[in-house]
Amino acid sequence: MSHCKYHPLTKAQFTCPHCDIDSCQQCSHESSELGSDSVCCFICKQPLHSLLGSEEMPPFWRQLNNAFRYPLNQHSIAVIVLSSLLSLSLYFMPLLAIFSLIIITKYSFECLEATAHGKQQAPDINRAYGGNILFIKLLAVILVAIFAVYYSAIYLGFGLALAVGIFALLALPACAMVLAIDDDLSEAINPLKLLQVIASIGLPYGLLLLIIMIMSSSVELINYMIGNDFSVINLLLQSMVSNYYLIVIFHLFGLVVFQYQEALGFYTEQPLKQTAKRLPANITLAEIEVLVKQGLYQQALTRFQKATSSNPQHYELVEGYFRLLIALEEKQRLGQFSDSYIQLLLDHGRQYQVGSALAQIQAIIPEYRPNKPQLRIEIAQLLYDKGAFKDAVFQLNGFHQEYKNSPLIAQAYTLMAKNLLQIPSMKSQASKYIQFANKYIVNST
Numbered sequence: 001m002s003h004c005k006y007h008p009l010t011k012a013q014f015t016c017p018h019c020d021i022d023s024c025q026q027c028s029h030e031s032s033e034l035g036s037d038s039v040c041c042f043i044c045k046q047p048l049h050s051l052l053g054s055e056e057m058p059p060f061w062r063q064l065n066n067a068f069r070y071p072l073n074q075h076s077i078a079v080i081v082l083s084s085l086l087s088l089s090l091y092f093m094p095l096l097a098i099f100s101l102i103i104i105t106k107y108s109f110e111c112l113e114a115t116a117h118g119k120q121q122a123p124d125i126n127r128a129y130g131g132n133i134l135f136i137k138l139l140a141v142i143l144v145a146i147f148a149v150y151y152s153a154i155y156l157g158f159g160l161a162l163a164v165g166i167f168a169l170l171a172l173p174a175c176a177m178v179l180a181i182d183d184d185l186s187e188a189i190n191p192l193k194l195l196q197v198i199a200s201i202g203l204p205y206g207l208l209l210l211i212i213m214i215m216s217s218s219v220e221l222i223n224y225m226i227g228n229d230f231s232v233i234n235l236l237l238q239s240m241v242s243n244y245y246l247i248v249i250f251h252l253f254g255l256v257v258f259q260y261q262e263a264l265g266f267y268t269e270q271p272l273k274q275t276a277k278r279l280p281a282n283i284t285l286a287e288i289e290v291l292v293k294q295g296l297y298q299q300a301l302t303r304f305q306k307a308t309s310s311n312p313q314h315y316e317l318v319e320g321y322f323r324l325l326i327a328l329e330e331k332q333r334l335g336q337f338s339d340s341y342i343q344l345l346l347d348h349g350r351q352y353q354v355g356s357a358l359a360q361i362q363a364i365i366p367e368y369r370p371n372k373p374q375l376r377i378e379i380a381q382l383l384y385d386k387g388a389f390k391d392a393v394f395q396l397n398g399f400h401q402e403y404k405n406s407p408l409i410a411q412a413y414t415l416m417a418k419n420l421l422q423i424p425s426m427k428s429q430a431s432k433y434i435q436f437a438n439k440y441i442v443n444s445t
């Protein structure tokens, strides 16, 4: 079981084949551009593979009861009956009987594939027709196996031919899995590929073979009980029993693929199990968290800048951007952003945070003062209330020069005088500012 790279205690739900990173749902992007069910990587923006499900499902040998119930639905039963009826044509039109095989083979492979993708329901009956190249591929696989045994008997002797034959038989389930998932004939007859599949599954593969053997012998037993007098009814019943077991077996193959998907390098494209979709701002925050943990600071800053300018009232975004700017000591961007950050603190009733924010900014930009006169006065007032008189004076110093003709000059210098009165060494200057303020009040009235 793998864990999220960014949350080591959280189980990973996705993996990025491009970045080779496993991530949890929080650290993955439910991209709307890729379609409603797709999830993509925050770093490379490419679709992620789902890891979910294989650990949640009990192993295939504990699901045998359910496996026998798998074909008990109208679609599978219809396929079983249809294929069995077609097999009766063996009596009068042997060529037609091949369609019986085509339909049940195609449908069984569909069951394998659907199960491998984590679907619990058997596929639709329509899946039994169309695109029957699969049957030809299966035929080709069987022919290859027969030829392999035949030529090893001629050139390598009986013993080796027997070994080849046994391997072909034992590898048949692996071959069906490769064929259903890769749909690649050359892979399906490649002994190395088959060995690799068997090795990835390990001992449970032997268990699977055992289950198949028991099932085949029960088919024999049932057929024996039905009777072998070649009557139409008996043939129909026997065919139905075999078809039923074939679907169960291919469903089991699918369960094996699903269970060992990671080892087999096969990933299910499962729909996102997210009940409530995240808000865009929350997705952005999750994305930035990933970028920061990856050390992609400039990308994270750019993302923050874009998000905060389009969503300037979103407290978490703005706060996050500010913290990152401080942590990275980004002088230039911090200078551009600090005014709106302080404004947001005031808008959100977080006056108590302004003092420490100002201190953090001034640790990086010692000469920092807000650009807007109104904001500068508000900060000075807060500093005065806190008793930080010298800092308030610093904010208001030279106000009339910077904001010529501003209607706020009187207010600024009244406040300035109040602060100066509190600083013993500067007390004497207070009266000068009061006069100044009065002059502006007179002027403006």
Ligand SMILES: [Zn+2]
Residues within 6 Å of the ligand: 004, 005, 006, 007, 010, 023, 024, 025, 026, 027
């Ligand atoms: Zn995570």
Ligand SMILES: [Zn+2]
Residues within 6 Å of the ligand: 016, 017, 018, 019, 020, 041, 042, 043, 044, 045, 046
């Ligand atoms: Zn990626």
